[in-house]
Amino acid sequence: MNKITLMFPGFKTKAFTMNFDDGIDTDIKMASIMKKYGIRGTFNLNPGLFSPEGTVKPAGRSSIPLTVSQAKELFSDPAFEIASHGDRHIAMAHVPGAAAMVEAVKSRITLERTFSRLVRGFAYPFSSYDGDTKEILRLAGYAWARGNKDKDDFLLPREDEWYDWRGIHQMDGRFEGLVDKFVTEPNLYYHGWLLYVWAHTYEFEEFGTWDRIDGILKRIAACDDVWFATNSEIYDYVKAFRGLVWYADASAAYNPAPVDVFLRCDNGEFRVPAGGETKVTG
Ligand SMILES: [Zn+2]
Incomplete structure (x- = not known):
């Protein structure tokens, strides 16, 4: 036996997932585009910052936080995973440890009670984190966390990288080239490729790029060698592969x-x- 490589469910050689910060009303439009193409993903929410019910978006604002009832409707769909972005978007490594602990635990409890779903992932606000932050998240029951240090490859996180899970931001200059490679090159020899894309959905509104992301997702959705999953579904699957005895x-x-x-x-x-x-x- 020279080499054993991971394939995704259904013998797929690639996987695609998305991840969005801040829990804002433009997430609704993003989710509708994803739904159209059968794409799954993860939304990182700040339960301490939801808009009061009935809030009307002020003129000139590209986005405002979702209300709880909007979020409940959106996230009743299992294609969209809920993760935490802290309770009130605090820079985790720039506050005392106890404050970071409160953010990690309080947000998880509130989200799980509000949506009656397990919350297993975290995205670091302002990408602020250090070794202590990772330990706090681990003890608070999070399985993984995403920062904003991007990478331009399809490698799955190593076991010591789940609290530093890297993807590529949709406005990174390398993003479109990476999509091209993902769509056009077969993965014949390596562990399953993962294209992990993250964004703030207000960006599509502010920069007028909804059609661009729609076109990119349409292209990826047309590939028959790609498995579509939420972030935690990827995590669970990779853990299962690595857990083979x-x-x-x-x-x-x-x-x-x-x-x-x-x-x-x-x-x-x-x-x-x-x-x-x-x-x-x-
Ligand atoms: Zn944020």
């Missing part, structure tokens, strides 16, 4: 996870069923 001679794998795992090795492509074993040698 292999026989010492790599002849077979046992999958203790509750999801099927797909992989490629010297002898072909294999599915290891949830809770089952699969032999991968002749």
Whole structure:
């Protein structure tokens, strides 16, 4: 056995996910475009900053925070995951540790109670974080967190990178080139490629780029080698792949996870069923 590589569900060689900050009313339009193309993603909310019910957007403003009832309607759809962006958008590494702890825990409790859903991810406001912040999030029960240090590759996070999960911002100068590569190049040899795109949806309103992002998503949605998932669905799947238990001679794998795992090795492509074993040698 020379090499075992991760494939995504359905033997897909690529995955696509999106991530949005701030919980604002332009998220509604973004979600409708994603829905049109079957694209899934994660929205990072500040429960301490929701608009009061009935708030009318002032003239000239590109966006305002969602109301709770708007958010409840939008996020009743399981294609859209809810994550935390802190309770009130505090710079986590620029406040005392106790204040950061309150942001992490209070926002998670409020979001989970409001939406009756588990909250497992976090996006750092102002991309402010350090080692203590990561530890606070881990203890508060978050599985992963996203900052804004972008990268221009499709590598999955290593195990020590889940609290520093990097994607590419939709206005990064490298974004369109990366989309081109993702759509046109087959991934024949490597672990599943992940294109992770993040944004603030007010940007599409302010810069008049709704049609541009619509066109990009349409192009990605037309690819038949791509798996569409929320951030935590990607996390769970990668964890399941890495959690396979292999026989010492790599002849077979046992999958203790509750999801099927797909992989490629010297002898072909294999599915290891949830809770089952699969032999991968002749
Ligand atoms: Zn923010």
